[in-house]
Amino acid sequence: MSLIAPDVPATRLDRLNPVTRIVLALTLTLPLLLTLDVVSGAVALGLSLSAALIVGYRPGFILRRTWPVLLAAPLASVSMALYGRPSGQVYFEWFLIRVTDGSLMLAAAVFLRVLALGVPSILLFSGIDPTDMADGLAQVWRLPARFVLGTLAGFRLIGEMLADWRMLGLARRARGLGDTGALKRFITMAFALLVLAIRRGSKLATAMESRGFGGPTERTWARPSLVTRRDHAAVAIAVVMAVTAVLSAVVAGTFNFVGTGT
Amino acid sequence: MTAGITLEGWGWRHAGRRAWAVRDATLTIEPGERVLLLGSSGAGKSTLIHALAGVLGGADEGEEAGRLTLDGQHPAAQRGRTALVMQDPDSQIVLARVGDDVAFGLENLGVPRDEIGPRVRASLAAVGLDVALDRNTDHLSGGQKQRLVLAGALAMRPDVLLLDEPTANLDSEGTQEVRDAVARVVAERGSTLVVVEHRVETWLPVVDRVVVLAAGGGVVVDGAPDRVFRDHGDTLAELGAWVPGRPTGVTKRTMRPTPAPVLTTSDLTVAYDKRKPVRTGLNVSLPEATSTVVTGPNGAGKTTLALTLAGLLPPVAGSVDAAATLATRKSRHPIDWSSKELLTRIGTVFQEPEHQFVTTTVFDEVAIGLQALKETPAAITARVNELLELLHLARLAKANPFTLSGGEKRRLSVGTVLATRPRVLVLDEPTFGQDRRTWLDMVALVQLQLADGNAVVSVTHDADYIEVLGEHHIVVGR
Numbered sequence: 082m083s084l085i086a087p088d089v090p091a092t093r094l095d096r097l098n099p100v101t102r103i104v105l106a107l108t109l110t111l112p113l114l115l116t117l118d119v120v121s122g123a124v125a126l127g128l129s130l131s132a133a134l135i136v137g138y139r140p141g142f143i144l145r146r147t148w149p150v151l152l153a154a155p156l157a158s159v160s161m162a163l164y165g166r167p168s169g170q171v172y173f174e175w176f177l178i179r180v181t182d183g184s185l186m187l188a189a190a191v192f193l194r195v196l197a198l199g200v201p202s203i204l205l206f207s208g209i210d211p212t213d214m215a216d217g218l219a220q221v222w223r224l225p226a227r228f229v230l231g232t233l234a235g236f237r238l239i240g241e242m243l244a245d246w247r248m249l250g251l252a253r254r255a256r257g258l259g260d261t262g263a264l265k266r267f268i269t270m271a272f273a274l275l276v277l278a279i280r281r282g283s284k285l286a287t288a289m290e291s292r293g294f295g296g297p298t299e300r301t302w303a304r305p306s307l308v309t310r311r312d313h314a315a316v317a318i319a320v321v322m323a324v325t326a327v328l329s330a331v332v333a334g335t336f337n338f339v340g341t342g343t
Numbered sequence: 344m345t346a347g348i349t350l351e352g353w354g355w356r357h358a359g360r361r362a363w364a365v366r367d368a369t370l371t372i373e374p375g376e377r378v379l380l381l382g383s384s385g386a387g388k389s390t391l392i393h394a395l396a397g398v399l400g401g402a403d404e405g406e407e408a409g410r411l412t413l414d415g416q417h418p419a420a421q422r423g424r425t426a427l428v429m430q431d432p433d434s435q436i437v438l439a440r441v442g443d444d445v446a447f448g449l450e451n452l453g454v455p456r457d458e459i460g461p462r463v464r465a466s467l468a469a470v471g472l473d474v475a476l477d478r479n480t481d482h483l484s485g486g487q488k489q490r491l492v493l494a495g496a497l498a499m500r501p502d503v504l505l506l507d508e509p510t511a512n513l514d515s516e517g518t519q520e521v522r523d524a525v526a527r528v529v530a531e532r533g534s535t536l537v538v539v540e541h542r543v544e545t546w547l548p549v550v551d552r553v554v555v556l557a558a559g560g561g562v563v564v565d566g567a568p569d570r571v572f573r574d575h576g577d578t579l580a581e582l583g584a585w586v587p588g589r590p591t592g593v594t595k596r597t598m599r600p601t602p603a604p605v606l607t608t609s610d611l612t613v614a615y616d617k618r619k620p621v622r623t624g625l626n627v628s629l630p631e632a633t634s635t636v637v638t639g640p641n642g643a644g645k646t647t648l649a650l651t652l653a654g655l656l657p658p659v660a661g662s663v664d665a666a667a668t669l670a671t672r673k674s675r676h677p678i679d680w681s682s683k684e685l686l687t688r689i690g691t692v693f694q695e696p697e698h699q700f701v702t703t704t705v706f707d708e709v710a711i712g713l714q715a716l717k718e719t720p721a722a723i724t725a726r727v728n729e730l731l732e733l734l735h736l737a738r739l740a741k742a743n744p745f746t747l748s749g750g751e752k753r754r755l756s757v758g759t760v761l762a763t764r765p766r767v768l769v770l771d772e773p774t775f776g777q778d779r780r781t782w783l784d785m786v787a788l789v790q791l792q793l794a795d796g797n798a799v800v801s802v803t804h805d806a807d808y809i810e811v812l813g814e815h816h817i818v819v820g821r
Contacts, residue, residue, distance in 0.1 A: 212439050234437045240481065241433060245698065247615065251655040252699040255691040256759065257715035259682030269701040276745050277697055281434045288435035290398045291427040292448035292495060298422075303446040303459040 089146075089208025092137035099209045100217035101312040106205040108319040110198045112327050118337045119186065121330035122193030128322045129201040138204060146207055150199030158192035190337075197326075211236055216306035226300050234289060238281055245277050246270065348372040348395060348503065348535070352409035354560070355390050355399060364390040366408065366560035372552075374502075377529060377536040379546050379568070382556035383582040384748050384778060388539040391556070392507045394418065395537060396427035413503065423452045425503040426496030430511040430776065432488035437495075441467070441483075442476030444491060448499040466498040469531075470524040485641045486517025490524055497528055504529065506538040510545060511776030514641050514804040518545060525549060541778045543572075543585050555579065583750075583778030591779075593786050593811050596793065604628035605669055605767060605798045606652055606677075610661035613647040617659045621647045625661070627817050629767065631668075634793055634812040635800040639819035645802040646694065646771055648819060652800065653691040653769040654678050669766055686712050690765030694772045694802075696756035700744040705736055705755055708744050712763040730758045735784065750781035757788055768792050770801040774808050786811055 094102065113125055133143055144151070162184050169182025215233040218224045249270040253259050258266055289295070330336040354366035365387035372378055382388050393399050394411055397418035411417065418425055426448075429435060438444040445463040454462070463476070470490040474483070483491060489509060496504065506525065510518040526549045529536050538546050553571040555564040555578075564575045572579070576586045611625040621644035629635050629652070637645050650656045652663055654677025665675050671684050680688065693699050702708045709730055713723045731737040734754040739747065744755055753773070760768065773785050789799050789812055803809060809816075 212443060230437075237436070237439065237481075238434075245695075248693060248695065248698040251650060252691075252693055253701065254655055254682045255653065255685065255689075255693075256699060256701055257682050257686040257712045257763070258701060259685075273697055273700060273745075277695075284429065284431070284434040285437070287393070287398050288427070288429065288492075289437055289447075291396045291425075292437075292499065293422045293451035294437075294447070296422045296451060298451070298453040301450050301453050301456055301459070303443070303450055303456060303463070305456070 090137070090139065090142060092208075094136050094205070095208075096311060097315055098217050098221060098306060098308050098312050099214040100221050100306075101308065101315055102205045102209060104316055105319045106202045108316060108323055109201045109205075112323040113194065113197055115327060116330050116336050116338060117187070117190050117194060118330050118335040119190045119193060120333045120335045121326045122190055122197045124329045125197040125322070125326035126193055126200065128326065129197065132318075132322065133201070133204055143200070143204065147200050147203050150195055150203065153199070154192045154195040157195050158188040161191045162188035213306070216302065216304060220302055220306040221308055227295055230289075230294070234285055235282070238278070238285065241281060242274065242278055245274055249273055347374045347414060348537075349412045350409065351411075353391075353394075353411045354408035355387070355394060355405055356408075357390075357405045358403065360405075363387075363408075363560065364405075365394075365556070368409075368556065368560070368562060370554060370562055370565070372535060372537065374535055375533045376552055377550045378538070378552045378554055379543065379550040380537055380539045380554050380556065381541075381543070381579060381582065381584045383558050384750055386556040386558045386582075388556060389507055392427070392505050392537060392539055395503065396425050396505050397422060398427065423448070423499045424501055425505055426499055426501035427505045427507065428489070428492050428496050428509045430508040432485065432492045432512075435492045436480045436488060439480055440476065441472075441474055441478045441480055441491060444480055445495045445498050448495055452499060462498050462500075463494075466494040469497055469528050470494045471520070471527075484517065485513045486520040489513060489517065489521045493521065493524055493528075500532075501534065503535040503537065506536070506540070508540055508776060509538070510540070510542070515806065517641065518542075522546065522549065541583060541585055541776070544587050547587060555582065555584075558582075580779060583780045585779050591783065591786075591807055591811065593783070593790075595811050596790070596814065598633070598814055602630040602633050603666065605631040605666045606663060607666075608652070608658075608661060608663050611648075611651065611658050611663060612660035613644055613651045613656065614659045615647060615656065620659055622819060623660070625819075629798050629800050630815055631666070631798050632793060632796045633798055633814050634789060635798070635815040635817060636809050636813045637800060637802045637817045637819060638804065638809065643819045645819050648817075649769050649771055649800065649802050650691070652677070653689050653767075654680055654685055655691060683715055686716060686763040686765065688765055689767045689769060690760035690763065691769040692756050692760050692771060692773060694775070696752035697745065699756055699759065700752075703743050704740065705731070705742050705744055705747070706740040708755060709758050709762050712759065716763060726762060730762055733788070734758045750777055753777060753781055754784055757785065761788070761792070764795075764797075766797050768797060768799045770799065770803075772803060773801055774803065774805045782807070 109129060113121060162180055163178045165184035165187040167179045167181040167183055171179060171181050173180040211233055215229045219226045219229040253266050350368045350370045353368045354363050356363045380388050395418055399405065413421060413424060436444055437447050442463055445466055446459050449459045449462060470493050472487060472490045472494060480491065510521050522545055540546055547568060550568060553566065553568050554562055557563040564571055572586055576589060579586045580589060607628040608625050612620045612623040614620045625648065637649060639645050651658055657678045663677055665677060669688055671680055674680065677689055700708060702711055706727055709727045710723050713726060731740055736751060736755055739751065747755060774782050792799050801812065
C-alpha cells in the first residue's frame, strides 16, 4: 500500500533523523505566528523555497505536493480583502464588504503567511518513512515503545481495511442491496468493517504478544536511531531562517504583534 | 535445549462464555516430540495452542482450571521459549520491512544489538527466504509471508514451536514451502512441535504423534500416526479430519457433450483499479450446467476475474457477455444489470464470508435476497427453512452470522446466495481451510446446483475439489 509513504523523491532531508524534521517544521513556523505582516511572510516563504530547492526538491514537485495550501492561500486572502479591518482609502463598499488599503494589505499578509506556514510543513512531513519515524520517536524522544510500535503495527492494517471496504461494497451489490438504501447499506458495511477490524487487530496483538511484545524485559533496538551533527546543523539553519524573517519585519517597521492591530 | 509440556486436568473458559473451550485435558509432551493436534471444530485446539504460547491472557480474559506447565512453569511466565505461528500471515506481520519484522521478537526479548543481525539472517536462511532485509513485507507472496512469520518465530530460538493451521490460506506451493521449512528446522534443532491442522497429509511426514481432543473435553485418541489412522480412522473422519488414504467418496459426474456457454469474455482486462490491470486478453467461457474451476498461483488475478464475470467489477477493456437466455432485456453485460437483476442471474460467494453478511440473524441473512425480489412471506419462510435444513444450520436460525464458526459461516454464505436460485454461481475459494465435513457439504451443494441445470464457477487451489468438480478448467497464469 502506498498510502503511508507515497512517491516522494529522495532529498538531502532523508539524511536527517525523522524527528529532526518535526523540530524543523516547528522552528520554521511557530515564530511566524507572532506577527501578521507582509515582510516577514515574504522573507520566510522566500527562505523556505530556497532551502527546499537547495536540499533537492524540484519546483514541479513542490507545486504538485503543496497544492492544498496554494488553493487555501488565495481563498483566505480574498475574504481578508473583503472583510478585513478597514483603514486608509476605501476602494469598494457593499453591505459588509469594504475593500480598503488596510484590508488589501492584510489580504497580502495572510496570503504570504498561509504559504510560509504551509509549504515548509508539507514538504518536511511528506516522505517520512513511518518505520524510521517510529525508531526516532521511541529512541530519541523516548516515547513509550508499546505506544509507538503499536501505532506503527496498526498502520499496516489500514491497507487491509481499505481492501475490506471495497469487498463489502461489491458484496452489497451481489446481495441485491446495491440499487437503493444507500444509508442502510453504509451502516451494514460500517458494522462489518468494525467486526473485521477488531478481529484483525486482536490477532495482530496476539501475534505481537507471542513474540514477547509488552513483556517485562527492557527492549533493545536492532537499528539505532541517531541524532548527528547534521541534525544539529539543520536545526541551527532553521533558527537563523526564522529569526531573519521576524527581524526583517522589525527592521522594516511592519512587525505587527498578532491581535494588537495597527 | 528443548522443553516438555505437561497438562493435568487443564481447562479454559473464555470470559463471558458458559461452556469451557477446553476441559479435563491431561497430556504430557516430551521434549523434542512432534505432535499433530486434531479435534472437531469447537474442541478447543486453538485455545490449547494459544495457552501453550502464553497468550491467552490473565484472569480478566477467562478462567483457568488444572495445571499447564512448560518445564515446570506456566508458559505465560516464559515469553520467548515458545513461538506461535497462526493462519493468515497478513495479520501476523508486524513491521513493514522484512529484516525489522524478524528482529521484532529479538528486540522485545532484549537481545543485544550486535547479536540481532546474525540471528535475523540465520532465521531467514533457515526458512529459505532469500530477499533483501529492507524488502517491503506487503510485496511478498502468501507462502513467503508465512515463511517470514515463521522466521520471526524461529529467531527467538524457541524450545517449542506452535503452529495453528499455518497453511490454511496458502496455495499448494506456499503450503509446501512452509511445511518444508518447518520440517528442516525441527530436524536441525530438535525443537518440540505442536501443530493444529485439518489437512493431515501435509504434516504426516513431520509429526511422530497424533493427539485428538474431544469436543466435550479430554483427549480421545493419542498415539503414533500409523496406528491412530488405522485404528481410529472412522472417529477422525467423523470429527472432520482429513484421514490419509481415505477417499472423499464423491465421484465426478459423467459429462454430456459440449454444453453451450452461458457467459463468455472477449479480450477482457480485469482490475480493481483501472490504472493497474491485473490480467489482460482473457477469452474464456463458462459452459451452462457445468462446473468450471479457475486455478493459478496466488496473485494471478483469479478473484479479480471471478468478480468481473459476476458483474461486480467493471471490465477495464473487452467485455463479459451473457447468453441470450441469461441476459436482461436491456443488456447482455452483467455489469449493466441492477443489483436486483443480478440476484436471479449470478450469485457470488466471497472468499471472506463476513464481507457478505448484512443482517443480524442467520434466518434474515438467507431471506434478504428473497425480500428484495418481493416474494411472499410464506414463500420466503419455506425457502429459507429448506435451505437452513440443507446447510445444517436450522438450529442456528436466530444466531448472529458474525458469531458462527468458520465452517458455519462458509455454509451460510453459500445459502444466502442459493436462496434466489441464480443461474450462475460464482465461488471464491469455497473450501479454504475447511474441515472434511464442511468440504463434503460444499461439494454436495455444488452438485445440486449442477443437477438443476445451473453453471458453477469456482476459484480454487484445492486438489480434491478440482478432482471432483473440475469439469471445465480455466488456468490463469502469472
